[in-house]
Amino acid sequence: xxxxxxxxxxxxxxxxxxxxxxxxxxxxxxxxxxxxxxxxxxxxxxxxxxxxxxxxxxxxxxxxxxxxxxxxxxxxxxxxxxxxxxxxxxxxxxxxxxxxxxxxxxxxxxxxxxxxxxxxxxxxxxxxxxxxxxxxxxxxxxxxxxxxxxxxxxxxxxxxxxxxxxxxxxxxxx
Numbered sequence: 001x002x003x004x005x006x007x008x009x010x011x012x013x014x015x016x017x018x019x020x021x022x023x024x025x026x027x028x029x030x031x032x033x034x035x036x037x038x039x040x041x042x043x044x045x046x047x048x049x050x051x052x053x054x055x056x057x058x059x060x061x062x063x064x065x066x067x068x069x070x071x072x073x074x075x076x077x078x079x080x081x082x083x084x085x086x087x088x089x090x091x092x093x094x095x096x097x098x099x100x101x102x103x104x105x106x107x108x109x110x111x112x113x114x115x116x117x118x119x120x121x122x123x124x125x126x127x128x129x130x131x132x133x134x135x136x137x138x139x140x141x142x143x144x145x146x147x148x149x150x151x152x153x154x155x156x157x158x159x160x161x162x163x164x165x166x167x168x169x170x171x172x173x174x
Contacts, residue, residue, distance in 0.1 A: 011039040030101035057123035060171040063096035065118040066103030091140030127151040
């Protein structure tokens with residue numbers, strides 16, 4: 001536990017925070033039979049200072065990141081990173097989704113009983129929209145000039161977002 005360099009705390013299932021996360025989970029899981037079992041809050045040592053330079057970036061949303069359970073400890077230790085083999089629909093980057101169903105596809109559970117997902121606050125700023133696949137999107141190495149992030153539009157998205165204050169910042173949550 002000490003090697004994770006993070007404080008983990010179980011979120012009380014009776015709390016409003018747990019209720020909000022469970023609602024988001026359930027309303028964006030599609031037809032999947034997945035269940036939310038536990039929620040932990042994560043406070044990575046030094047995270048607040050490392051991300052302070054993004055405090056002025058607006059358009060913040062809570063988004064899902066699904067991953068193989070074997071990668072959970074490295075993510076807790078060093079955060080989400082762009083890996084050398086990273087790439088997909090919109091090139092190299094950290095992939096997040098507003099649909100739990102989409103991120104769950106990357107948990108690689110292959111019949112495993114449990115999977116791990118992260119719900120992260122993303123400072124998106126000005127987003128470059130990609131609504132068609134092709135080399136113009138898949139070969140991106142970073143957001144185009146004048147943009148802070150890339151948003152690959154899916155077929156299904158949450159219809160309504162509401163603004164919440166989390167850690168003193170305004171964040172959009174479906």
